[in-house]
Amino acid sequence: xxxxxxxxxPSQCIAWTATIFISTLVFIFLIAPILAIMPLSFSSGxxxxxxxxxxxxxxYDDFINSPRWMNALKNSMIIxxxxxxxSMVLGTLAALGLAQWKSPFKPLVLAFxxxxxxxxxxxxxxxxxxxFAPIGLTGTYLGLIxxxxxxxxxxxxxxxxxxxxxxDTNLARAAxxxxxxxxxxxxxxxxxxxxxxxxxxxxxxxxTSFDEVVIVLFMAGPEQRxxxxxxxxxxxxxxxxxxxxxxxILTTVSIILLATLEGLRRRNERxxxxxx
Amino acid sequence: MTAASLxxxxxxxxxxxxRRLRRAERxxxxxxxxxxxxxxxxLLFTFAGPIAGMLWRAVDDREVRQALPQTVAALANWDGKDxxxxxxxxxxxxxxxxxRGAGTIAIAAKRLNYALNGFRTILTSTARNLKAVPEPGMAxxxxxxxxxxxxxxxxxxxxxxxxxxxxxxxxxxxxxLTRNVDGAIAAASPxxxxxxxxxxxxxxxxxxxxxxxxxxxxxxxxxxxxLPPGRSxxxxxxxxxPFWTSLLVRTCAWIVLLQSKGVxxxxxxxxxxxxxxxxxxxxxxxxxxxxxxxxxxFMILPLYSSMKAxSPAYMRAAxxxxxxxxxxxxxxxxxxxxxxxxxxxxxxFILALGYYITPALVGGAADQMISYFIALYTxxxxxxxxxxxxxxxxxxxxxxxxxxxxxxxxxxxxxxGMKN
Numbered sequence: 027x028x029x030x031x032x033x034x035x036p037s038q039c040i041a042w043t044a045t046i047f048i049s050t051l052v053f054i055f056l057i058a059p060i061l062a063i064m065p066l067s068f069s070s071g072x073x074x075x076x077x078x079x080x081x082x083x084x085x086y087d088d089f090i091n092s093p094r095w096m097n098a099l100k101n102s103m104i105i106x107x108x109x110x111x112x113s114m115v116l117g118t119l120a121a122l123g124l125a126q127w128k129s130p131f132k133p134l135v136l137a138f139x140x141x142x143x144x145x146x147x148x149x150x151x152x153x154x155x156x157x158f159a160p161i162g163l164t165g166t167y168l169g170l171i172x173x174x175x176x177x178x179x180x181x182x183x184x185x186x187x188x189x190x191x192x193x194d195t196n197l198a199r200a201a202x203x204x205x206x207x208x209x210x211x212x213x214x215x216x217x218x219x220x221x222x223x224x225x226x227x228x229x230x231x232x233x234t235s236f237d238e239v240v241i242v243l244f245m246a247g248p249e250q251r252x253x254x255x256x257x258x259x260x261x262x263x264x265x266x267x268x269x270x271x272x273x274x275i276l277t278t279v280s281i282i283l284l285a286t287l288e289g290l291r292r293r294n295e296r297x298x299x300x301x302x
Numbered sequence: 303m304t305a306a307s308l309x310x311x312x313x314x315x316x317x318x319x320x321r322r323l324r325r326a327e328r329x330x331x332x333x334x335x336x337x338x339x340x341x342x343x344x345l346l347f348t349f350a351g352p353i354a355g356m357l358w359r360a361v362d363d364r365e366v367r368q369a370l371p372q373t374v375a376a377l378a379n380w381d382g383k384d385x386x387x388x389x390x391x392x393x394x395x396x397x398x399x400x401x402r403g404a405g406t407i408a409i410a411a412k413r414l415n416y417a418l419n420g421f422r423t424i425l426t427s428t429a430r431n432l433k434a435v436p437e438p439g440m441a442x443x444x445x446x447x448x449x450x451x452x453x454x455x456x457x458x459x460x461x462x463x464x465x466x467x468x469x470x471x472x473x474x475x476x477x478x479l480t481r482n483v484d485g486a487i488a489a490a491s492p493x494x495x496x497x498x499x500x501x502x503x504x505x506x507x508x509x510x511x512x513x514x515x516x517x518x519x520x521x522x523x524x525x526x527x528x529l530p531p532g533r534s535x536x537x538x539x540x541x542x543x544p545f546w547t548s549l550l551v552r553t554c555a556w557i558v559l560l561q562s563k564g565v566x567x568x569x570x571x572x573x574x575x576x577x578x579x580x581x582x583x584x585x586x587x588x589x590x591x592x593x594x595x596x597x598x599x600f601m602i603l604p605l606y607s608s609m610k611a612x613s614p615a616y617m618r619a620a621x622x623x624x625x626x627x628x629x630x631x632x633x634x635x636x637x638x639x640x641x642x643x644x645x646x647x648x649x650x651f652i653l654a655l656g657y658y659i660t661p662a663l664v665g666g667a668a669d670q671m672i673s674y675f676i677a678l679y680t681x682x683x684x685x686x687x688x689x690x691x692x693x694x695x696x697x698x699x700x701x702x703x704x705x706x707x708x709x710x711x712x713x714x715x716x717x718x719g720m721k722n
Contacts, residue, residue: 032404038627048521053540055518056598058548059555062565066558074558076566104344116341126330129564137708139341142349144704146656148673149693152680153352156359176348179341244681257550263664265557273551280546288542 060277067270074265086273087165095272098256099248104167106235109174113231113247117176117182118224122216125190140180147240150177155244164249173245174235181230189223222294228284229290236279353697360690363469366461369410370397374465376457382485386458391441392453394461398429408463416685417471417480418460425449456483470693497675498691507589507653507661514594515650516643517686523605523642527612545599553663556592557583560664588664596660597653601646603712607641641710648707652700668674672696 066074070082089095120139124132129207142150154173155164163169202212239254246255253276260269364389366628372393379388384483392461401407414421428448436444445452452458461482463471474480477493482488489495522541526534537605544552559565567579582588612635658673672692678690 035627041627041631045521045525049525049537052518052522052598053452053537056544056595059538059552059559059595060544061475063551063555067307073563075563075565116344117339120341122341123334126334127338128331135338135342138350139338139345141704142345144652144674145349145353145695145698146700148656148658148676149353149356149697149700150349150678152689152693153354153356155680156686157355159350172348176345179345183341188553200563233546235552237551244677255568256550257548257554258659258663261554261557269554271651272547273554276548276551280548280551281543281581284542284546 038075048224062271063276064274067267067274069267072267074267074270078282088268089271089275092230092268094251095253095256095268097274098251099252101167101246102236102252102254103252105170105174105250106232108171109178109235110228110231112171112175113182114178114224114228117179117227118186118220119230120179121183121186121190124187125152125193139183142177143180147238151241151244154241158245164245169245170242170250173241176239177238177241177248178231178234181228181234185227185230186220189220193219208245222290227289229287233280233283236276309503314614320511355688357694357697358690359686360472360694361468361470362687363405363464363466363471364411364636365413365466366410367466369401369406370394370461373397373461377462379457380462382455382462382483385453385455386443388439388442390458391445391452392436392438395432395436395441395445398425399435402429414460414464416475416688417454417464419558420451420462422456424449424457428452450660459483459485468686472687473694476691476695500670500672500675501695503669504655507586507593507657507669507671508651510590510653511597511654512601512647514590515598518594519598519601519605519646520643523602523609526602526606527609528574531703541599543593545603549596549659552596553592553660556588556595556664560588560591574608583664586665586669589661589669591658592660592664597650600649600653604646604649605639605642608639608645611710612638618634645707648703648710652703652707655700655703656696703719 065076065078067085068081068083069078070084071078109300120168124136124139127156128137150173154169158164158169158173163172193216197215198211201215202208206214237254239252239258241259242252242255246252253272257269257276260266260272324529351530370393373390377386377392377454380390398407407425410424414425426694429446431448432444433571442452450688463469463485471481475490475494476497478490478498479487480490480494526537526541528534529537557564561567562579562581562583564583566582567576570576571579582591616634616638620634621627625633654672656673659675662674663668673696676689676692676696679685679692
C-alpha cells in the first residue's frame with residue numbers, strides 16, 4: 027500500500043476516493059456490454075432481454091447447423107491464417123532490414139510501412155475495390171488475403187522491431203566469428219531471440235484480419251463472407267439470438283488471443299528479469 | 303629506414319582496410335534494404351497503388367471526352383461568352399449519332415447530370431429525336447428545336463467544363479463549391495451543398511467522442527498508474543478485454559442494451575423509473591456511446607504510459623515546498639501528462655474521423671459520417687469521382703493529423719492496435 031502513505035490531507039483522500047469511484051464506473055461501462063450479451067446466447071427464448079425464460083443451447087445449435095455461419099467461420103479462419111502467415115514473412119524481413127538500415131529516408135519508409143494502420147478503412151477499401159476489380163481480385167480469397175496482409179503487417183513490423191531494439195547485434199557477429207553461416211546464425215541465434223516478438227506480431231495480425239469488416243464489405247462475394255461480415259448483415263436485418271452466440275464465440279477467440287499475448291509478455295519480463 | 307618502411311606498410315594496409323570496411327558496410331546496407339524491399343513492393347501493390355488510383359479518380363474526367371470527342375474539340379477554343387458557333391452544333395450532332403449505339407452517351411449523360419441537373423434528359427431526348435445528320439448550316443436550328451436547352455449558354459459551358467481530361471469538379475463539389483457559367487468558383491446550389499455539413503458533423507462527433515474518452519480515460523489511467531503493479535495489471539484486463547473484443551460484438555452489445563425493448567429500458571421500466579422506453583439508439587447518443595466504448599482503450603493506454611513515467615518524487619517535492627494538493631496537481635502533475643493527453647486525444651480523433659461501421663449500425667440518417675457517404679457513392683450510386691474526392695479530403699485530414707501525432711510521439715514507442 028505504497029500509495030496510502032502519500033494520502034495525508036482529507037482533500038487528497040476525497041480526490042483519491044473520487045478517482046476510484048469514477049474508475050469503477052468506467053470499468054463497468056467498458057466490461058458490462060460484453061458481459062451482458064453473453065448470458066442472452068444461452069436463453070431458451072428468442073427475446074434479447076432479461077430475465078431469461080430458461081437456459082438452452084439452441085442458439086449454438088442453430089449456429090453450428092447453419093451453413094451460412096459455418097461457412098463464415100471457415101472463411102474467417104482461412105483468410106486470418108493465410109494473411110497472418112504472409113504478414114509474418116514480409117513483416118519480419120522488413121523489421122530485420124529496418125533495424126540495420128541507416129539512411130535519412132528511414133523515418134519516411136517507416137511511416138509508409140506503418141500507414142495502413144492510420145488510413146481510414148473506407149479509403150483503403152474503396153481504393154482496393156477500384157484497383158482489384160479490373161484484375162479480377164474482388165470476390166476472391168486471394169484478394170481478401172492480400173488486403174488483410176497489408177493491414178496486418180504494420181503490427182508485425184512494430185512488435186518484431188521492438189524486440190530487435192533490445193537485441194545485441196554483437197550476438198550475430200559472435201555467431202559469424204565462430205563460423206556460423208548467415209542462415210545458421212539467423213536460425214540458431216537471431217530467431218530464438220525475436221520469436222516472442224514474432225508471436226505477438228502474429229496474434230495482432232490474426233486479430234486484425236479476424237475483426238476486419240470494411241474491406242470484406244467492399245470486396246467479398248457471397249462465397250467469401252467472414253464472421254464479422256455475417257454479423258454486420260445480421261445486425262442490419264434483425265438481431266436474432268444466434269448473433270449473440272456468434273458474438274460469444276468471437277469473444278472467446280479474443281480472450282484466447284489476449285491470454286496468449288499476456289502469457290508471452292510475462293514470459294518475456296521473466297526472461298529479462300533473470301538476465302539482468 | 304626501418305621506421306619509414308613501417309609507416310609505409312601502415313598506410314598501405316590502412317587505406318584498403320578503410321575501404322574494405324566501407325565496402326562491407328555498403329554491402330550490409332544493400333542487404334538491409336533488400337530485406338525491406340519485398341514489403342515495400344507488396345504495399346505498393348495492395349495499398350499505395352490503390353489509394354493513388356482513388357486519388358486519380360477524384361480528378362479523372364474522360365467520360366464526356368470519350369462520348370463526345372468532336373464536340374469537346376470544337377468547344378476547345380470557344381470563349382464561353384456567347385452561344386458556340388454552328389461548328390460545335392454540327393459536331394455534337396455527329397457525336398450523338400455516332401455514340402448512340404455504343405452506350406457511351408448514357409455514361410456521358412450521367413456525368414453531365416452531376417454538373418447540371420436535368421442534363422440526362424436533355425441528352426437522351428436529343429439522342430432519341432435526332433434522326434439524321436442535319437443539313438449543313440442547320441445544326442443549331444435542328445438541335446434547338448429538339449430541345450430548347452441547346453439555346454442556353456449553361457448547357458454548353460457544362461459540356462466544356464466536363465471535357466476533361468482532368469477536372470476539379472469533384473474536389474470542388476466535395477467542398478460544396480462549383481464553377482458558375484463564367485468559370486469562376488462559386489457556392490454550389492443548396493440541394494447539392496451537403497458535404498460541408500457532413501464534414502462538420504464528422505468533426506463534431508469525433509470531437510465529442512475524444513472529449514468523452516479523455517474525461518472517462520483520465521481517472522482510469524491515473525488509477526492504473528498509481529496502484530501497485532500487481533493490482534493495476536489485474537485492472538488492466540478491464541481495458542484490454544474490450545480492446546481485443548471484436549468491434550461487431552461490441553456494437554451488437556450496445557444495440558442489445560440500448561434498443562427500445564433492450565436490457566437498459568427493460569430494467570428502468572421494471573424499477574419504475576420510466577413508463578415509456580427511452581430512445582437511446584439509432585441517434586447521436588447511441589453513436590457517441592458506442593464509439594466512446596470502442597475508442598476508450600486508445601485513450602487510456604497512451605495516458606497510462608505517460609503517467610507511469612512521472613516520478614512520484616515531483617509531487618512529494620511540490621508538497622514539501624508547501625503547494626496545496628490541487629496546485630501541485632495542476633502545476634506539476636498535469637503538465638507532465640500533456641504529451642500523453644495530446645497523443646491519446648489525437649489518436650482517438652484520427653480513428654474517430656474514419657469511422658464507418660459503428661455509425662452505420664447504431665446511428666440514424668442524420669448521424670452518418672463522411673465514410674458512410676464514400677461507401678454509398680462507391681457501391682450504391684457509382685458516383686466514383688465524388689466518392690474519391692470525399693475520400694481525398696478525408697485522407698488529407700487524417701494524414702495531417704497523423705503527422706502531428708508522429709511529431710508528438712517521436713521517440714515514444716508506438717502502442718496499440720487499431721480497429722474501426
